[in-house]
Structures are given as C-alpha cells and as structure tokens.
Amino acid sequence: MAPSYLSIALIVLGEAFASQLPLFETSSLSQTHLTAKELISSKSLQDRIHVDNLLERANTLYSIAQLGEDEYNHPTRVIGSKGHLGTIDYIYSTIAQLGDYYTLSNQSFPAVVGNVFESRLVLGSEVPQSAIAMSLTPPTKKKQPVFGPLALVSNFGCDASDYLDLTSKIALISRGDCPFGTKSSLAGRAGAIAAVIYNNEKGALGGTLGTPSPDHIATFSISDSDAALYIKKLKDGEEVQASAYIDAIVESIETTNIIAQTKEGDPENCVMLGGHSDSVTEGPGINDDGSGSLTLLEVATQLVNYRVNNCVRFAWWAGEEEGLLGSDYYVSVLSPEENLKIRLFMDYDMLASPNFAYQVYNATNSLNPVGSEELRDLYTEFYTSKGLNFTYIPFDGRSDYDAFIKHGIPGGGIATGAEGVKTEKERQVFGGVAGDWYDPCYHQLCDDVGNVNLTAWELNTKLVAHSVATYARSFDGYPKRTGIEATAVLDVPLSKYHGPKLQV
Incomplete structure (x- = not known):
C-alpha cells in the first residue's frame, strides 16, 4: 500500500482519534456509474483476488505495528496502542478512498485493556x-x-x-x-x-x-x-x-469499530462479515487477525467493481483479544429492526496459519440460529469443488460470531488454526508438520509477515469473496429471519470461552 497510510496513521497519535478520521468525500462513482456495473458473480470477484495485493497489505500493517515499539518495546496493535490507532486509520482511509460506494462509519465504545x-x-x-x-x-x-x-x-x-x-x-x-x-x-x-x-x-x-x-x-x-x-x-x-x-x-480506554456498508443493495437484507483489527500485546498480529482484516479490506476494495442486489456490510472489530468487546458492543446496541436486517454474519479470523488446516466452524441449525448450517455447507462445498480437504472445528465462542448467534443471527466462518496441535492424520490431509501448532507464532512476537502461508491465505480470500458474492447476489433458498431470540447452544459451555482466552 502507499506509504501515505503511515503518514495518516501518525496524524492520529497526538489527538483524539475521532477528530482525525479522514473526511468522506464523494467521488465520480455516481449512481449512474453504479448501475452500469456488472452484477456481482463469484467467479468474477474471485478472479480479482491476488496474493501479491494481500502481501503488500501485510507489509503495510507490519509497519503500522512498529508504531507500538516506543511504548511496548516491540511491534504491537493491541487496543490503545499507536499500532492499533494506525490500523484503524489505515482501514478507514483505504475504504474512504474508494469513493461513494460505501457508507462508512466509526463506532467508539469503552474498553478495558x-x-x-x-x-x-x-x-x-x-x-x-x-x-x-x-x-x-x-x-x-x-x-x-x-x-x-x-x-x-x-x-x-x-x-x-x-x-x-x-x-x-x-x-x-x-x-x-x-x-x-x-x-x-x-x-x-x-x-x-x-x-x-x-x-x-x-x-x-x-x-x-x-x-x-x-x-x-x-x-x-x-x-x-x-x-x-x-x-x-x-x-x-x-x-x-x-x-x-x-x-x-x-x-479503561475508548476504542473503535469500523463499519462499511454498500450504498446499493437491499438494505433490509444484508450479508455481514467481520474480522478484528487488534492484536494481542505480545506481537504484531499479522496472521491473528491481520490475515482476516486485510482479506476483508481487499474484498471490499474489489467489490466496488460490481452491482449488488443485497447490501454488504463489512466490520472491523476492536477489542476481540480482550474478550470480543467490539462485536459484543455492536450487537448489544442494535434495535430489533436493525438486528433482523442482518441475514447472516460471517467471521474471518486467522486465515493464513503457516501449519494450516482448512477449518470450518461446525455450525448446525439444531444448535444455532437457522441458516448457520447453510453457511457452513457453502464453505465445505467450496473446498470440495476444488478437490481440497477440510475439517470441522467447534463453534465454541472463541471469536466474534458469538454475540451474533446469541442474538438470533445465523453465523459461521472459516479459520486455519491457532494453538491447537496438528495430528498425523491432518498432516496426511493438509501437509505441514504433525505435533506442531497450526500457528507456532500464535499470540507471540513472531506473528509477523513471515508467519503467513500465502497459499492458504489466497485460497481463503477467494472463499471469502465467494461467500460475499453468493449472498450479495441472492438469498434465494436461504432461510428467512423470523426473530431475534437467542437460540445458540455452543459446542462447549457458554462460559468456557468468550473470545480467545479461557474464562473458566
């Protein structure tokens, strides 16, 4: 990405963040131009995904993480740090420069770090x-x-x-x-x-x-x-x-979620996806969750080339590492009417683990809001169509889907593994090293640009693009929302995880 993003990031450091966000300017992307665009299709959007763009974004994000060195003696993007302020500004600025395709907003909330x-x-x-x-x-x-x-x-x-x-x-x-x-x-x-x-x-x-x-x-x-x-x-x-x-x-501090929603598309039927913008204190978080948040940024950048039938809403959550603070806050302040406009939520956290497995949350309709299983099957059908293996992992409350499914919104997502140990059977299926963590640098200083598997990252970004394109084009055959009652029963007790860290 252009070096100007680091300059912009530096601006936010001396003053209140909200006052430093770039002004949203209307560009030449008029409604006439929008309607002249091609209707979104999965293949076309996937074809625009290139790993070189992802890697360039990763290098930019690592440079931003280095802004945290003065305070923490190493690169970090933990909430409250200069590295996280720079991350928020980078995301906001990138979307703002795309013109008037999106309605862009920031949502500040109290957090504890x-x-x-x-x-x-x-x-x-x-x-x-x-x-x-x-x-x-x-x-x-x-x-x-x-x-x-x-x-x-x-x-x-x-x-x-x-x-x-x-x-x-x-x-x-x-x-x-x-x-x-x-x-x-x-x-x-x-x-x-x-x-x-x-x-x-x-x-x-x-x-x-x-x-x-x-x-x-x-x-x-x-x-x-x-x-x-x-x-x-x-x-x-x-x-x-x-x-x-x-x-x-x-x-106690204040931190910020970034939300971008397409101006086109049915606002009563939104496909929503999110990743978290923060890292742990201990490192720069380029896989966790730079890989997910940058994937969203790249997909959002390429989506502007298309018309959509249903609105698409991207979210970059703050405070995930501190206990899903940003996504919890976002869902907690939704009115029942706004809740029902979200047809499903897709969580993208850690998409490029070096010792990866292609993991799909085992979100079933019997235990979760109806529609979760259909989303799960979309992911597995994608891997199967490419002759790739996948494995189901527990839907256990460790990431930002948690608040959504607890409030009746269907959810799911994919990942490539964190501190779990790859088995010999998984090595035979996915390659890599049996007995090692999926991400040996999980929550550590070495979670830098060299810690991402580019093959897995590009493939999973194409899958994210496929998920966006599918539902932005049509919800035909997908279950309708009927209420906001909490129907989720997680695979492990609700109190065990709320975010990446154990609570019980």
Whole structure:
C-alpha cells in the first residue's frame, strides 16, 4: 500500500482519534456509474483476488505495528496502542478512498485493556515453569513482591464458603465451575494477597479474569503437574511459603469499530462479515487477525467493481483479544429492526496459519440460529469443488460470531488454526508438520509477515469473496429471519470461552 497510510496513521497519535478520521468525500462513482456495473458473480470477484495485493497489505500493517515499539518495546496493535490507532486509520482511509460506494462509519465504545510488564511466582523454593500472570490481572500491592504461606482453597473456589480467612496468604485454587475472575474476587474478599489457579485438566493454563473488579487480586495460573506437589504437601499438613510479584496495569480506554456498508443493495437484507483489527500485546498480529482484516479490506476494495442486489456490510472489530468487546458492543446496541436486517454474519479470523488446516466452524441449525448450517455447507462445498480437504472445528465462542448467534443471527466462518496441535492424520490431509501448532507464532512476537502461508491465505480470500458474492447476489433458498431470540447452544459451555482466552 502507499506509504501515505503511515503518514495518516501518525496524524492520529497526538489527538483524539475521532477528530482525525479522514473526511468522506464523494467521488465520480455516481449512481449512474453504479448501475452500469456488472452484477456481482463469484467467479468474477474471485478472479480479482491476488496474493501479491494481500502481501503488500501485510507489509503495510507490519509497519503500522512498529508504531507500538516506543511504548511496548516491540511491534504491537493491541487496543490503545499507536499500532492499533494506525490500523484503524489505515482501514478507514483505504475504504474512504474508494469513493461513494460505501457508507462508512466509526463506532467508539469503552474498553478495558491490561498489560503485564513483569511477573514472578515462587512456590516453596521452586519457580513453576508453567506460571503465567492471567490477562487483566491487577498488580501485587504497590507493584512489589508479596510473601505469605500458600493456602489450598476448598472445592472449586466458586462460593465464599470455600474460603477460610486468607489474610496475608496466597490462595491456591482449582480451575472449574466458575470464571477465573470470580475466584480471584472471592480470594481477595477473604484477605488473600495473591491467587494461583491451577489446571484441573492436563497441561498448562492461560486465561483472563474478564471484567475488572475492585476485589480482584494479582492472579497467576499454573499447570496441573506443577500444582500436584504443593497440593499434596498442603493436604498432608505441611506449610509451603510462597511469593508473588506482578507489575501490571489495567485501564479503561475508548476504542473503535469500523463499519462499511454498500450504498446499493437491499438494505433490509444484508450479508455481514467481520474480522478484528487488534492484536494481542505480545506481537504484531499479522496472521491473528491481520490475515482476516486485510482479506476483508481487499474484498471490499474489489467489490466496488460490481452491482449488488443485497447490501454488504463489512466490520472491523476492536477489542476481540480482550474478550470480543467490539462485536459484543455492536450487537448489544442494535434495535430489533436493525438486528433482523442482518441475514447472516460471517467471521474471518486467522486465515493464513503457516501449519494450516482448512477449518470450518461446525455450525448446525439444531444448535444455532437457522441458516448457520447453510453457511457452513457453502464453505465445505467450496473446498470440495476444488478437490481440497477440510475439517470441522467447534463453534465454541472463541471469536466474534458469538454475540451474533446469541442474538438470533445465523453465523459461521472459516479459520486455519491457532494453538491447537496438528495430528498425523491432518498432516496426511493438509501437509505441514504433525505435533506442531497450526500457528507456532500464535499470540507471540513472531506473528509477523513471515508467519503467513500465502497459499492458504489466497485460497481463503477467494472463499471469502465467494461467500460475499453468493449472498450479495441472492438469498434465494436461504432461510428467512423470523426473530431475534437467542437460540445458540455452543459446542462447549457458554462460559468456557468468550473470545480467545479461557474464562473458566
């Protein structure tokens, strides 16, 4: 993309973001010109998708992520950072320069962001290798180390009765049955100076405390195996001294969704698609979700060459990494009438994982708003038509479709994998490396331009184009919306995930 986007991005950094958004100017794309365009077709739109354009956009996005280096010491596009402000401006500016094909708007909303600068946990004389500070944890008192005996909390720590007097102690709590934030709050109310939540399943544990509470205390997570020794000692009546240290901030900010809707097409029947504009604090997020958000940007850019029968609405969500904040807010403020205008929502998050599998959310009509399964089948038929394999993955609340299906809007999407481990069977089907994550750089600094698989990205962008073209042309045969009742029953309990981080 043109270097001017970085200049525009720099403009937004010193002043309130809303005042810096480019003015939307009407170009020569008049209604007469629009009606002279070719009616959208899947093949024609797909033919306009070229991987060189995607790669050029990825390089631009990485340069924007570098704006976060001054504050975070590495490239990042986390909400509140200069890298994310630049990302929002880049998306808005790109769409604005397409002329009057779209109605373009920004939607600001309150958000909470956290950053852990340093952390250390010592149990007995050992530093558990699996110990990590939970997302949105507050710091230890005065951001200094705290010391005290380890205390084992009864049951799952979901009720105040599970906690005895924990004054000046560090609580050791099992994962399970209720959100991590509830456990941290209850431990804080019982007087604990820090909390450690251990996995009650095999493996390491990471998660978020969710919505901040004044009762939250500095909270770590550790694996089941790291916890086992200390659980035994405490049950045997031994004392275990511990220390905890977290230097962190949790603060409230405002951030912004970007929405672009075609001016042409039936506004009562909209096909909607979205990806998230933010990354995690730890890295630039070029696959997660640069690949999805840039795919939307490229498809939106090419769509201006066509007429559409149904309106198309693109969304770039902010705050997905903090718990689906942008998409939750967007859906929460829709009136019933506006809700019903959205015929379906398509989620595009991580489309270019280096050790990819072609993944389709297993969204069925029996568990989700009717129409979700038809969307699922559109994706699988695309892969099958090209002689490609695919695999179903859980529709588990980990991305921005969650609020839509909970409010009666059919949903679905595709992905290429995150921290999950590719099996030998999948290696035989998709290639790559068995035993490695689908994205070995998931939520890490190395999620840069070199972390995207261009073959998967181009193919999936063509699939996104196919999904847009199909429904922008016609909803014939697709189920009609009949109401906004929440009908979704996710493949895993609703409370387990709300966004990419575990809550329970």
